[in-house]
Amino acid sequence: MKKIFRYLTLCTALALINACNTLDVEPTNSIDAETAVTDSISVARSVAGIYDGLQSGNYYGLRFLLYQDVYADNLAHSGTFTTDQQVSARQIQASNLQIANTWASIYATINRANTLIERIDNVTLTAATRNHYIAEARFVRALCYFDLVKLFGPVPIQPRATKATAEISNVARSSENDVYNYIIEDLIFAEANLTNLNPAAQRQFRATARAATALLARVYLQRGDNVQAAAKATQAIAGSGLTTAFNAIFLNSVTNETIWTLHFSLNDQNGLAIASDPTTGGQKFYYRTAFFNAFQTSGLNGDLRFAVSARVISGRLSLVKYFRTSSSDDYVTMIRLAEMFLIRAEANARLGNPLTAPSANVLGDINVVRNRAGLANANPATNAEALTEILNQRRFEFVGEGHRYSDLLRYGLAEGLFPAGQGFRTRWPIPLTQLEVNPLLTPNPGYL
Numbered sequence: 001m002k003k004i005f006r007y008l009t010l011c012t013a014l015a016l017i018n019a020c021n022t023l024d025v026e027p028t029n030s031i032d033a034e035t036a037v038t039d040s041i042s043v044a045r046s047v048a049g050i051y052d053g054l055q056s057g058n059y060y061g062l063r064f065l066l067y068q069d070v071y072a073d074n075l076a077h078s079g080t081f082t083t084d085q086q087v088s089a090r091q092i093q094a095s096n097l098q099i100a101n102t103w104a105s106i107y108a109t110i111n112r113a114n115t116l117i118e119r120i121d122n123v124t125l126t127a128a129t130r131n132h133y134i135a136e137a138r139f140v141r142a143l144c145y146f147d148l149v150k151l152f153g154p155v156p157i158q159p160r161a162t163k164a165t166a167e168i169s170n171v172a173r174s175s176e177n178d179v180y181n182y183i184i185e186d187l188i189f190a191e192a193n194l195t196n197l198n199p200a201a202q203r204q205f206r207a208t209a210r211a212a213t214a215l216l217a218r219v220y221l222q223r224g225d226n227v228q229a230a231a232k233a234t235q236a237i238a239g240s241g242l243t244t245a246f247n248a249i250f251l252n253s254v255t256n257e258t259i260w261t262l263h264f265s266l267n268d269q270n271g272l273a274i275a276s277d278p279t280t281g282g283q284k285f286y287y288r289t290a291f292f293n294a295f296q297t298s299g300l301n302g303d304l305r306f307a308v309s310a311r312v313i314s315g316r317l318s319l320v321k322y323f324r325t326s327s328s329d330d331y332v333t334m335i336r337l338a339e340m341f342l343i344r345a346e347a348n349a350r351l352g353n354p355l356t357a358p359s360a361n362v363l364g365d366i367n368v369v370r371n372r373a374g375l376a377n378a379n380p381a382t383n384a385e386a387l388t389e390i391l392n393q394r395r396f397e398f399v400g401e402g403h404r405y406s407d408l409l410r411y412g413l414a415e416g417l418f419p420a421g422q423g424f425r426t427r428w429p430i431p432l433t434q435l436e437v438n439p440l441l442t443p444n445p446g447y448l
Contacts, residue, residue, distance in 0.1 A: 037119035046116045047133055050140050051206070051262070053109030058101040060262055060332050061270040064147070065402045066285050067102075072404040073417065074291050074395065075319065079283035090417055092429055094447045100431035103148075107158065110144045113137035115161040128195060135193035139207035139215070142186035146219055149179040150406050151428045153444060157182055172440040180223050187216045204258045210236055211260040214335045217343050222410055226347040233344035240337055242372040247308045250321050252331050259340075262332040272322035272400075273330055278314040280325055287317035291395075298396055304374040305396050321400045338372070338397055341365040346390045349383040358386040369393050387411070422446075 037046050055061045063084075069075040070088050077088035083098035092099060116137045120130055148155045154173040174182070191212035198206045217232035236259065244255040264270050274280045287295070287310060299306025311320045322330040345365035349358055358380060366389055367377045373396070380386040394407055408414040415423040424446025432448070435441055 037116060037122060039123055040125065043116070043120060043123055043125070043133055046112070046119075047136055050109065050112045050116060050137055052268070053105065053112050054140065054143075054262055055264065055268060055270065056105040056109075057271055058098070058105040059109070060334070060402070061264075062272060062275060063098060064102050064105075065272070065332065066275060066400070068402040068405045069400060070285055071417075072408055072414075073288060074399050074404050075285045076288045077283065078286055078316075081283050084283055084285075090425060092425070094429040094432040094435070094443060096429070096431070097433075099428060100433045103152075103431050103434060106144045106148055110141050110158060111161055113141040113144075114159065118161050128193075129197060131193040132195045132197045135190040135212075136207045138186040139190040139194070139212055142183045142190070142219075143215065145179055145183050145186075146215075146222075149176055149183070150222065150409065152430060153427045155179060156438075156441065170440050171438065173442060180219070183219055184216065187212050187219065191216065204254055204261050205263040207260065210238075211335055214259050214340055217340060218335070221343050221347055222406060226350045230344050230347035230351070233340045233347065236340045237337065237344070242338060242341070242368055244372075246304050246373060249333060249336065250308065250323075250330070252329075257336045257338065258333065259335040259337060262334050264329045264331060266327055266329055269328035270322075270330065270332070271328065272332070273325045273328060276316075276319040276322070277325045278316040278318065284316070285319065287319065289317065291399075292317040295396060295399070298375075302374045302376075303396060309396075309399055319400045333401060338369050339403075341368050342390055342394055342397070346387065349386045349390065352383040354384040354387075355382055357381060358383050362386050366390060366393065369397060373397070 036042050053059070057063060059065075066075060067087050070077060070084075071090060071092075077084040079085075081098075083096050086092045086096050087098070114137075117134050120133055123130075125133075145155070145157070154175050156171040157174045157179060158171055190207060191209050194207055194209040194212060196203070213232050214236040217229050217236055220226075220232060221229035240256060242257065244257045248255050249257050271282075274282060275285050278284060278286075292310060295303075295306050295310055299310075309319065309321050311318050313320075324330045342365065345362050348362050348365075352358060352362070362383070363377070363379065363386070366380075366386065370376070370378055370393065373393075378389050380389050391407060391411055394403060398404070405414065408417070409426065414426045418425050424444065427444045429447040430441060430443050435443060435448075
């Protein structure tokens with residue numbers, strides 16, 4: 001049986017060249033956790049491997065990231081892969097091998113984090129250094145579980161490293177509430193224990209206390225804890241402003257906008273630029289026409305984000321935030337400052353009466369983002385109107401950055417994407433490959 005990490009490397013390579021339609025998916029019970037953690041050098045390598053898990057073509061290196069727009073109403077697939085077609089048509093089947101790949105990649109990343117957490121005690125380190133590395137692992141693990149619970153609902157929590165079938169095959173799904181509590185516990189630990197251990201030049205690519213605070217703001221908002229979401233967003237903003245030009249965010253440089261960015265290079269590539277460039281081969285993801293037209297109208301009204309984010313190339317409505325088709329090394333901005341302003345605005349608007357006027361703070365946070373985009377101030381009359389404006393700004397601001405579907409879920413609008421009687425599809429199906437090996441893993445309602 002192939003080991004999962006070898007499999008994930010192969011699958012990532014295949015995804016980047018768009019050369020396969022069906023893949024031989026192995027279940028997560030074949031994870032190899034034999035990574036050696038014996039000294040400070042191997043600890044550093046183990047931590048790097050955790051971030052590398054996020055870079056998979058099945059995760060933030062391509063499919064998972066774009067699927068958050070494809071399964072919503074921003075992007076659509078153009079090509080022959082049935083796996084991608086199902087996502088674009090919002091008709092995912094439990095047998096979809098790409099969803100199985102994504103599930104496996106996320107759990108493999110969790111397993112890398114668990115391996116480091118369990119084995120770091122074998123290494124002589126100061127308490128602060130040890131806790132810092134554990135905090136990095138727990139930060140990434142929290143993100144992984146957050147990505148899972150948003151899409152699949154209740155999922156198994158695997159709190160320890162695994163390498164054999166008997167260790168994982170009988171793990172049942174935990175409730176959404178328990179998964180969220182687990183995520184928040186990890187992030188609170190990360191927030192308290194992340195230090196400036198990593199060199200300054202690397203910090204935008206690694207978890208920091210500020211990144212943990214910002215991710216907590218996102219998690220609390222999605223969970224509906226608006227008081228905590230507003231508080232954590234305020235803490236992450238900490239007096240900062242959006243002075244960076246919008247296009248500078250995607251130029252692979254450090255800006256005041258960056259809270260955490262996933263690093264790619266010539267030796268560690270992703271498929272994002274190629275995925276929306278019709279002059280290259282392979283499967284593609286383009287703008288849905290209705291959204292492109294709405295975005296273009298906003299651009300004609302002065303919205304600078306349109307020219308940075310969208311372009312017609314060879315007659316195709318292309319996403320161009322990721323544009324390095326020759327090198328495939330665009331960074332992926334995971335958390336940035338504009339999101340914190342809009343999180344705080346949304347949380348505070350939700351805390352207010354829907355029919356009363358929004359506070360000056362809500363309006364100020366909305367207009368910070370609008371003004372940086374080249375737009376005049378908005379002045380919604382009620383908190384309900386402010387929430388609509390925030391959703392629109394999030395759509396234009398973050399297209400291609402992995403937020404749209406969770407936004408629609410949070411706003412209670414996701415069910416409207418589906419035909420009558422198919423609201424169960426707001427949750428993705430638990431992969432059939434996992435159901436076959438875990439007798440305690442139950443399918444989501446409506447599937448199978």
